[in-house]
Amino acid sequence: MSDRIANAQLRSKVMSADEAAQFINHGDTVGMSGFTGAGYPKALPSAIAAKAREIHGRGEDFKIDVFTGASTAPDADGVLAEADAVNYRMPYQSDPIMRNKINAGEMKYQDIHLSHSGLYVEQGFFGKVNAAVIEAVRITEDGNLIPSSAVGNNLEYLEAADRIIIEVNSWQSLDLEGMHDIWSMPKLPNRIPIPINNVGDRIGTTHIQIDTDKVVAVVETDAPDRNAPFKPADEISKQIAGNFLDFLEGEVAAGRLTYDGYIMQSGVGNVPNAVMAGLLDSKFENIQAYTEVIQDGMLDLIDAGKMTVASATSFALSPEYAEKMNAEAKKYREQIVLRPQQISNHPEVIRRVGLIASNGLIEADIYGNINSTHVGGTRVMNGIGGSGDFTRNGYISSFITPSVAKDGAISAIVPFASHIDHTEHDAMVIVSEYGYADLRGLAPRDRVKKMISIAHPDYRPLLEEYYERAAKNKFLQTPHDLATAFDFHVNLAEKGSMKG
Structure with missing residues (x-):
């Protein structure tokens, strides 16, 4: 050696x-x-x-x-x-x-x-x-x-x-x-x-x-990078990917995006990888990525001729794809650029290239505040990572999530986020398997109906009841009933389910 x-x-x-x-x-x-x-x-x-x-x-x-x-x-x-x-x-x-x-x-x-x-x-x-x-x-x-x-x-x-x-x-x-x-x-x-x-x-x-x-x-x-393999896309992940692509199609129809002008950023995980799989069969061509990490799905897009260039600071590849990168790095280095993270995540460049950011979440509240890091407001999972860099500075910022977790015990849509990493000022679009909530141009009260529509059906009545109580408040810019705002989280802590 x-x-x-x-x-x-x-x-x-x-x-x-x-x-x-x-x-x-x-x-x-x-x-x-x-x-x-x-x-x-x-x-x-x-x-x-x-x-x-x-x-x-x-x-x-x-x-x-x-x-x-x-x-x-x-x-x-x-x-x-x-x-x-x-x-x-x-x-x-x-x-x-x-x-x-x-x-x-x-x-x-x-x-x-x-x-x-x-x-x-x-x-x-x-x-x-x-x-x-x-x-x-x-x-x-x-x-x-x-x-x-x-x-x-x-x-x-x-x-x-x-x-x-x-x-x-x-x-x-x-x-x-x-x-x-x-x-x-x-x-x-x-x-x-x-x-x-x-x-x-x-x-x-x-x-x-x-x-x-x-x-x-x-x-x-002489030791490999150790990343867990991505799980095969399940039906919910495919539905989320389909709804995200529907959103992109809407941007094309509105004249704000072209089929050959999509610049993406993607957080890490199985659902983002499913989105990239969906892009393989989409109308989008000449896709570019200015992001943090190169994932399996990006290599697939490059191999298919769908992605022309990807800029990041690191790989986040499954063991199979890490071996593939080692075997074919000479080919991939023509289309992949690895930069220092002060550059890959810099607000100046993110704003300049006009990318569409897509990241995961733990929960979002009915007004569009996002919790990316803490379960129940106190138990940290991983961290904010670079999601704030891209959310705050991207051309469009989106978040993608299944509507529930832990077999339905946890709702991803809650009355009031128990910890806030990305405020309603920065989050624009929230996507679940039930559709997408486009929050752009909407006052807080006008966001509630859209956010509830992408919640799991089991939780929609509870969210509607909460908003009805909150709307009786004297102050109505962002209505909350503080006495019950965290009932979902209290129920989870005490009874094992947000449903109570």
């Missing part, structure tokens, strides 16, 4: 993960690569976790603050959480062990807009970054890094860190080189416009330049 480490200075720093973990100390802030289960370090997290368990066994403290691009995988977030090695985590996570620790109050977590997180590090809002642990495809003769399957916040962590540990992963295809477009935001107050006018514009280099003197260790790995 030494041919992947072409720089002599850095080749001399090769060591085991356990040896490299000795450079991580209690109280350190560690910036790690990784975004949605791609491009995260495969060996150091387990080695750090083992070190933590050994130190805890002596009755001593060992915890670190962990920053990433977004979620990682069980062999990163999971092993660190299980070893009680994490004090504070940002900006996004999705690991079940870590989630339980956070909700139990055993770990601190700050949910941050992904476009903001790198800037916050750059400006020193979190204090010193002690170490960066970054995965790469290879190291060039000049000591530059070729990123792997995610770019994320790598630039910010590499620049801010006192010490750098590089994992060179031979599982990652060498043909990924050339897919990346690395461009750094100038430091404040010397910002300039980001020179991206079209989705596929390349404005930077294919490598990351680093200070090689800060590198304390290089670790060789």
